[in-house]
Amino acid sequence: MSKKVHKIGVLTSGGDSPGMNAAIRAVVRTGLYHNMEVFGIMRGYQGMIDDDIVPMHSRSVANIIQRGGTILKTARSKDFYTPEGRKKAYDNLKKHGIDGLVVIGGDGSFRGAQKFSNEFDIPCIGLPGTIDKDIAGSDFTIGFDTAVNTAIEAIDKIRDTADAHDRLFIIEVMGRDAGYIALHSGIATGAEHILIPETKTDIEAVVDSLEEKERRKKLVNMIVVAEGDETGGANEVLSIIKKRLPHLDTRVCILGHIQRGGSPSCLDRLIASRLGYAAVDCLLEGKHNIMIGIMNNKLHFTALDKAVKAKQRISEEWMKIVKILAS
Amino acid sequence: MSKKVHKIGVLTSGGDSPGMNAAIRAVVRTGLYHNMEVFGIMRGYQGMIDDDIVPMHSRSVANIIQRGGTILKTARSKDFYTPEGRKKAYDNLKKHGIDGLVVIGGDGSFRGAQKFSNEFDIPCIGLPGTIDKDIAGSDFTIGFDTAVNTAIEAIDKIRDTADAHDRLFIIEVMGRDAGYIALHSGIATGAEHILIPETKTDIEAVVDSLEEKERRKKLVNMIVVAEGDETGGANEVLSIIKKRLPHLDTRVCILGHIQRGGSPSCLDRLIASRLGYAAVDCLLEGKHNIMIGIMNNKLHFTALDKAVKAKQRISEEWMKIVKILAS
Amino acid sequence: MSKKVHKIGVLTSGGDSPGMNAAIRAVVRTGLYHNMEVFGIMRGYQGMIDDDIVPMHSRSVANIIQRGGTILKTARSKDFYTPEGRKKAYDNLKKHGIDGLVVIGGDGSFRGAQKFSNEFDIPCIGLPGTIDKDIAGSDFTIGFDTAVNTAIEAIDKIRDTADAHDRLFIIEVMGRDAGYIALHSGIATGAEHILIPETKTDIEAVVDSLEEKERRKKLVNMIVVAEGDETGGANEVLSIIKKRLPHLDTRVCILGHIQRGGSPSCLDRLIASRLGYAAVDCLLEGKHNIMIGIMNNKLHFTALDKAVKAKQRISEEWMKIVKILAS
Amino acid sequence: MSKKVHKIGVLTSGGDSPGMNAAIRAVVRTGLYHNMEVFGIMRGYQGMIDDDIVPMHSRSVANIIQRGGTILKTARSKDFYTPEGRKKAYDNLKKHGIDGLVVIGGDGSFRGAQKFSNEFDIPCIGLPGTIDKDIAGSDFTIGFDTAVNTAIEAIDKIRDTADAHDRLFIIEVMGRDAGYIALHSGIATGAEHILIPETKTDIEAVVDSLEEKERRKKLVNMIVVAEGDETGGANEVLSIIKKRLPHLDTRVCILGHIQRGGSPSCLDRLIASRLGYAAVDCLLEGKHNIMIGIMNNKLHFTALDKAVKAKQRISEEWMKIVKILAS
Known part of the structure; x- marks a missing residue:
């Protein structure tokens, strides 16, 4: 668990959300700062399976912090549900020497990461990227704002x-x-x-x-x-x-x-930058299979298998405010 | 035809379009500048029938040039299709002494104005206000841009x-x-x-x-x-x-x-201001029952009954450009 | 302190900030909901002195939640620094029967409220409205986002x-x-x-x-x-x-x-609505001379004389992130 | 003059303006459509001198129509004012076999193109790209709107x-x-x-x-x-x-x-697309040393040495409208 991570892969998975590019940029530049090699994995898990994996440089992420969508593209991969698909994905990571993974996406993506990491010993860090703000363990998700x-x-x-x-x-x-x-x-x-x-x-x-x-x-x-x-x-x-x-x-x-779509708001760019930076830190510290969220303005770590879709309670107070203010 | 106009009414009719407020502002302030009294007629022709007619001052149209929608509201009036409705409308105008009308709307609104003006001797000036840009006699319509x-x-x-x-x-x-x-x-x-x-x-x-x-x-x-x-x-x-x-x-x-909806673009604010200004000018000059458009950067007058929905030809060149550029 | 409040005044003071209108709307409608009378005080403290005070109805605050600026206008009042000015302000409040005050502004405005409330027994609730986010006792200020x-x-x-x-x-x-x-x-x-x-x-x-x-x-x-x-x-x-x-x-x-200027962001509209609602609640509960802020997603109360310009520490981590990510 | 053009270069020069990318896209794709080779010349005339010239493909201009700035960058080149600089530029064009040039910029850029074309037999087409709308021979310039x-x-x-x-x-x-x-x-x-x-x-x-x-x-x-x-x-x-x-x-x-800066408006994207398309057409037809503008909705050709900064007359009517409407 505490073996040093040298080469990391980053991918976006599930529905795209504004701010994903800011998160990718933060992962890439923080990784490079720590003398890691960083690889971009295209189209989510499918790119791992298809070996659609490209080395990332500081320039690769220049001028993207303000762009909507994701330069790594995203997809939902059926193949990754199969053991064969995941084996193939692992072989490709190994070929490139990738020994750590950052997954930006929603709860479905995290379940995939958890399963993958259980089967093959690759530490995975999840970052909540979804416009729906429906992930347990974070007050914010990248894209909601x-x-x-x-x-x-x-x-x-x-x-x-x-x-x-x-x-x-x-x-x-x-x-x-x-x-x-x-x-x-x-x-x-x-x-x-x-x-x-x-x-x-x-x-x-x-x-x-x-x-x-x-x-x-x-x-x-x-x-x-x-x-x-x-x-x-x-x-x-x-x-x-x-x-x-x-x-x-x-x-x-x-x-x-x-x-x-659209250019991410200031808040989404900040959250994405902070979480992307923290993801590399966590890999360096030997953490694995956690999602990093923000709660009460502080980083908050949740085991990937607990980072599920949250049945959050909507505050009674808000529902009352709605009624009174719209009168 | 050439009797002097002293009190004018302005209304918006049909679907709303961004820039209508800028046109209203121009009509009101140009009218006041020429020492006319100006009345705002609410909810299009329906407001004429319901006597929902309010005096407008310079302040009434302050700070609206940038607002979407129309402060005079708009509606499609079924009553105005009936001779009784139009008679009632005319009586209300007469009560206020209104002797000129500016109608901001689409071709349906112009047909109404034409009919009304044929029956009762009230000069009507139409301004093309529609997002569809489908009126003969104008390169632009208020709201399209x-x-x-x-x-x-x-x-x-x-x-x-x-x-x-x-x-x-x-x-x-x-x-x-x-x-x-x-x-x-x-x-x-x-x-x-x-x-x-x-x-x-x-x-x-x-x-x-x-x-x-x-x-x-x-x-x-x-x-x-x-x-x-x-x-x-x-x-x-x-x-x-x-x-x-x-x-x-x-x-x-x-x-x-x-x-x-939305705040009108610079072009729509300019067109609306220019047309609203011109509408009052036209009433002063004794013109009646015309739509004012802009063609080749110049004011262009079309008889209201000719200001119909245009079956405009889309240039062949544009369709070719589409094919080539999207390749 | 615990005498019931029946008529409240609301004002905006200091530099304007986007979201002030949303806060005014919330104060007015929550007050009316509780069967209070609500008065809008124009141009901050100066309007109190000049008796520029108008009754507010539900309609008065319709369609303003999305507008920048402040419909109550704002000003910095020199007269309010003098005992005579404050006395005159108090007399005007009394004339209208106003027995509670909501002040939306920055730390300077809060100092004024504190002084006023010390001299005359009027409970004052402060809401942090400033684009600078420099008030102790709140993670957010209305307008910053x-x-x-x-x-x-x-x-x-x-x-x-x-x-x-x-x-x-x-x-x-x-x-x-x-x-x-x-x-x-x-x-x-x-x-x-x-x-x-x-x-x-x-x-x-x-x-x-x-x-x-x-x-x-x-x-x-x-x-x-x-x-x-x-x-x-x-x-x-x-x-x-x-x-x-x-x-x-x-x-x-x-x-x-x-x-x-500009239309307030979603966050600013929410914060403003929540704080405006809470301000009336606080007056009803007999609280006085506090600023209501939000810390860790919860309402947070600070004595007005402690709601000063905060010398907040910028996190070291952010400064490090800046260096690494911009490389 | 009427020899066939096979390889064209495109550059942006002078101050950047929104819509330049849309024009570049149109030149590139129209050129490719006509089986030409198209080269992007970086940083205006300076890139010609420095041989900073890259082949352009359809993909090179994908997803740029909505971007501000210019992917070819722009600069003001002092070297191009010297005969030696222009000679060097010509030699580089020749090396690549470029036999036609599209210059997107303002009147200064057109003067450079004119001089260059007089000295070396390269047909140049100018497209008005400036936010100032100050070029004779066009009702619009790319970026003004x-x-x-x-x-x-x-x-x-x-x-x-x-x-x-x-x-x-x-x-x-x-x-x-x-x-x-x-x-x-x-x-x-x-x-x-x-x-x-x-x-x-x-x-x-x-x-x-x-x-x-x-x-x-x-x-x-x-x-x-x-x-x-x-x-x-x-x-x-x-x-x-x-x-x-x-x-x-x-x-x-x-x-x-x-x-x-900023994403170009619809009008600027349309004008830029139409002019970029027309530029290649003109080169194919053997036209040279003209600026293509739009007047009264039609393409309008001006000799490059006449496409100077226009001392246009501001209409008296507009100045009168300003006075009346702002009252």
């Missing part, structure tokens, strides 16, 4: 039209299992209702409230719904509302993939 | 993800009858295919080309499709592609209403 | 030109006493050197390093300097560099007041 | 603060010889005064007007001044105002180099 800011910019634009037309808009944001993007963007844009998977959605109460607002001529309204809400999403909410309030001028807007 | 810039910012973000995942994205932009937003945003983002209502879409040729690109490992592709393209839009294009290229990682993104 | 994001967007643009020309840019950001904007924006844009008041700036070492980089043909460089750095700012740094490296193509850019 | 939009975004932010504090801001924008950025951004942001080199600035009348506005309590004001205005710029205007109105709260903001 950018994604919510993209969402509020879009919703601010939609409000211009909602106001001009006295319309109701139902806006669907990303978040299959977690409602954080919906919650934060909904509060930040003054949405009247925020529907998320973490809380039971009483859709009838929502329609009641819309009806009541219509009576007192408050016609501009916005509902922000997470794609993973148990109602099923914006189109399902629309059809329920249409049934009871057919005359209301109601529109749906699904923000979609614009939430994944 | 902002809408395409919003679209390219969104598509740039989507490309980050497309690149990271080697994916094909089908992106639907607004434009029920006109493909300008699709054409301009598609060229500006390097889309491989641009599907618009003005040209016959050979969807099989598109799929052929995707297949060929797949063979030579060009996997990142973007198709921009106008909502009014004869294929039916992004979801229809998706299902056709899925049939022939089921293994391709293909996603749909419908940009939707974000294209209507 | 927006300001650093504005700064990095500007610096990203400057880097385009720096890269195109192989130039050195010296960029001055705001921060008279605190280097946080410089530190965060410098890390996030990959600046080679970050000069801040909290650490001793060895300007000769900076020039040495530039000389060394020139030798190895690394010509694109950015130095981010806080206006309060002991060197004196960007122009002073330029003249020092020009003396030793006269042939280097070096430019200065002072970002200035653009850092104060 | 982006620069004014950057300027108005910055000024919109400054207005937030101006409004909050009732302040006067003097904002300096780029434009050494041309006032277009000042004029357009000033109108678009509702500036009270716009000071440009094309018109005589009556600074005393400006101060009179400020004094009069102060009397009627209109305290928020913005003056936009071009760096090339005969007053000398924002700091000079400030000192004049300070003398007569010392108590006014007046601030200066010099926008500086942020105006050169």
Whole structure:
């Protein structure tokens, strides 16, 4: 466990998120600073299997800190689920002499890393890179802050039209299992209702409230719904509302993939830089199979098999604030 | 026709578009400068019928030039289609002494103005306010430039993800009858295919080309499709592609209403200011029932009944440029 | 202390910061929810003295959460430094029956509130609103996150030109006493050197390093300097560099007041909403003369006279990260 | 003159401007489409002299249409002013077999191209790339639209603060010889005064007007001044105002180099694509030593020695509109 790491590989896996490039840059430059060799592994685990592995220099990561996406590309690899795939991946790492791995991605990527590391003795460090902020063990994930800011910019634009037309808009944001993007963007844009998977959605109460607002001529309204809400999403909410309030001028807007891209926010660049730097430190110190998160402004280490999708509790206080402030 | 106009009303009608506020501001301040009284008519023609008419001062339009939407709100009025509705509208104008009207909107709004003006002797000046740029008699419409810039910012973000995942994205932009937003945003983002209502879409040729690109490992592709393209839009294009290229990682993104909102671009603010200023000038000069556009950088006047939705020809050269540059 | 508060006033004071409107909105709506009357006091303490005080309704704060600046305006009041001024202010509050005050501003504003509250028995709650993030007792201040994001967007643009020309840019950001904007924006844009008041700036070492980089043909460089750095700012740094490296193509850019304005970021809107909500809660609970901050994600209360400009220690680790990552 | 061109070089010269990359992309891909070889010449004319010349492929220009700056870098070359420098440049072109040149830049770059082409028989096509829009023979220059939009975004932010504090801001924008950025951004942001080199600035009348506005309590004001205005710029205007109105709260903001960078606007990407495409066409048709511009929406050709800095007349109408609308 405490043998010295000399050559490290870095990869991005799962859905891309803004700030991944800043993390790659930090891993590469910190590795080089410690006289390691650093390799970029393309397209996540698939690149390990296909031997799509390239040496990284300081110049390789110049001028990328501000770019969305990931220069190493990302993918979901089916082959890596098979023992043969993982064996092939290991052989390729060995060929290059890579003896440490940094994996930037979500909980699925971490499970892969854990399995791989159990089978072959390669220390793996996970960095939480996902726009959904749904990983246990970190207050932040790389990409979340950018994604919510993209969402509020879009919703601010939609409000211009909602106001001009006295319309109701139902806006669907990303978040299959977690409602954080919906919650934060909904509060930040003054949405009247925020529907998320973490809380039971009483859709009838929502329609009641819309009806009541219509009576007192408050016609501009916005509902922000997470794609993973148990109602099923914006189109399902629309059809329920249409049934009871057919005359209301109601529109749906699904923000979609614009939430994944774009130049990362300051916070995401900082978090990514700090975590990338820490990942190399951890490998040097002989740590392995942990995810590095940030909790209460401090680095926080979680065993990879505990870094699962978090069923986080949404604070009651926030839900109360939503109600009071949007009135 | 040449009787002096003393009190003017201004309204926005139809779909809202960024820059409408800049136009309102210009009408109000130019009117006041000429010692007219200026009234804001709320919610388009409906506000005329409901007597939702407010006096405007210089302060009323302070700090709005940069705002999306329209402070006068907009609506589509069914009542205005009836002779009774229009009579009521006229009576309300008369009550306030309004003897000239500036209508900011699209071709539907102009038809309404024309009809109204034929029945009652009120001179009407139309200003083209629509994100679709589909009005005969003007190279520009208020809102188009902002809408395409919003679209390219969104598509740039989507490309980050497309690149990271080697994916094909089908992106639907607004434009029920006109493909300008699709054409301009598609060229500006390097889309491989641009599907618009003005040209016959050979969807099989598109799929052929995707297949060929797949063979030579060009996997990142973007198709921009106008909502009014004869294929039916992004979801229809998706299902056709899925049939022939089921293994391709293909996603749909419908940009939707974000294209209507947002702070207007410099060009839209300038056009709106210039047209709003000119509208008052025209009323002073006794012109009536014209739309003011800009052609070859000069003001251009079109009779309101000729200011219809233009079946403009998309230049062959642009379609050729698209093919060559996206290769 | 524990007498019930029925009518509250809210004001913004000192330099404006993005998110102040979100805080005002939260105070107003939470107050109304608790059946309080809420008054907006214009232009900070000066409005108290001039009796520029207006009743606030739910509508008064509609559609402002996304606006920069402050609808209550702000000012620095000399009159409030005098006993006569404060007496007059108190009389005006009394006239309106205002028995609680929420002050959104920086440490100077808090000192004023403390003094006022000592003289007249009015409970005051302070909310940290400043782009500089230099208040003891809070990890965040309303406006900081927006300001650093504005700064990095500007610096990203400057880097385009720096890269195109192989130039050195010296960029001055705001921060008279605190280097946080410089530190965060410098890390996030990959600046080679970050000069801040909290650490001793060895300007000769900076020039040495530039000389060394020139030798190895690394010509694109950015130095981010806080206006309060002991060197004196960007122009002073330029003249020092020009003396030793006269042939280097070096430019200065002072970002200035653009850092104060703009639509607030998601984080600033959330913080502002949460703090505004908490301020009313605190008044209801009989708390007085405290600043509410957020530390480790929890509300944190600091006596107003302790909520001073913080001489915060910049972590050694960050300074090391800067060096390694910008190499 | 009409001999066929087989190998072309493309370079960017002078100050960088957003959209240059889109133009490079268009030249490269159109050249390849016509089975030409295309070479990128680094750092303008200096790269020709230093033989810093690289072959360009379709991939070389992938994913750059949205990037600010120029991937070919730019420089002002002193060596190119000498006959020896130009001879060396020619020898290098010959070595690579380059028999046609596309120069993207301003009037200074065109003069260089003209001189070079007179001495050595290489056809040169100029494309107007400058944020200043100061070239005779084109309604647009690559980069201008982006620069004014950057300027108005910055000024919109400054207005937030101006409004909050009732302040006067003097904002300096780029434009050494041309006032277009000042004029357009000033109108678009509702500036009270716009000071440009094309018109005589009556600074005393400006101060009179400020004094009069102060009397009627209109305290928020913005003056936009071009760096090339005969007053000398924002700091000079400030000192004049300070003398007569010392108590006014007046601030200066010099926008500086942020105006050169950033992702190009839709218009700049379109213009750049169209002009880059046309440049190759012109070389194929045997045209030489012309600048391609766009006038009245059509391509417009100007002999390189006529493509000088234009003393364009600012329309009287616009100056009148400024006065009326900002009242």
